[in-house]
Amino acid sequence: EMQQKGLKPDVITYSATISACGKGGQWEKALTLLDEMQQKGLKPDVITYSATISACELSGRTLEALSLFRTARQQKGIEPSVITYSATISACEKGGQWEIALTLLDEISEGHFQSVTIKYVPEAQVDLHDLPASVARTVVRSILQELLELSEKDHHKAKSSVIVLEIITGRGLHSQDGEAVLKPAILTLFQKEYAHKFTCRVDQKNPGQLLVSTV
Known part of the structure; x- marks a missing residue:
């Protein structure tokens, strides 16, 4: 609708829309939007990746969530947040990937995030x-x-x-x-x-x- 009115969606708009897709169980649409914004020259930030990972997690798409997490960590200037880790750990939990979940937990436990204290x-x-x-x-x-x-x-x-x-x-x-x-x-x-x-x-x-x- 924004594009029809001549308005160009930005990173914030895409992130919010991806988050809405996740809550609606539309994980494939969330991935499509992530690809679309990059094709238009917009660089996803940690909020965008977290929202997309969460969309996959909510729909039980463990492999897709893990792939996105790895991609996010490889991006220059992006540091996974507590939300990013939590969504990925939850996806691993749902998919029975306990070893990976525990590895991610160890990373959090090393004190990278003050808001998560174990x-x-x-x-x-x-x-x-x-x-x-x-x-x-x-x-x-x-x-x-x-x-x-x-x-x-x-x-x-x-x-x-x-x-x-x-x-x-x-x-x-x-x-x-x-x-x-x-x-x-x-x-x-x-x-x-x-x-x-x-x-x-x-x-x-x-x-x-x-x-x-x-x-």
Whole structure:
């Protein structure tokens, strides 16, 4: 419509349109727009790439999301943002690409982004409440994998109902619309994938914390 009126869309316009395509499940259209803008001499920025990766992630197109992420990193002047990493990690999560997801998680953990903090505190606690849900799930999977490996190496099996991990998620007070996102995401992860190994429940003394125990 803009072009019909003689107006030329810019990078911001394309990025916003690509984002809208992603929310509407039109990942192919998002890729078409990305190609189109480059053919017209417009250079995608990190927001454009993040929006396109997110469009692929929302439609479960893991390989396309990974390809875009690699392309973005090769572009001069583009530094992947927290949103870029989060969307790519989420795409890997949906596509079962755990090794790649953990590699990306390690990159974030190296301190490249101050807004994403993964810190381990004493007594088997992990603080996730500043992380996007997709990144938080990957962190939890990584920790649980380590716990399972340690359990297999240990000659004495851990007693059942022993708390092995405390996960700080926060209460969701600062989430959009005031509804918790992170805590339900982690609880669902345990219910769907780890119910045979661990139980996860809300700490009655601290609603912003989850307690993980062995089955």
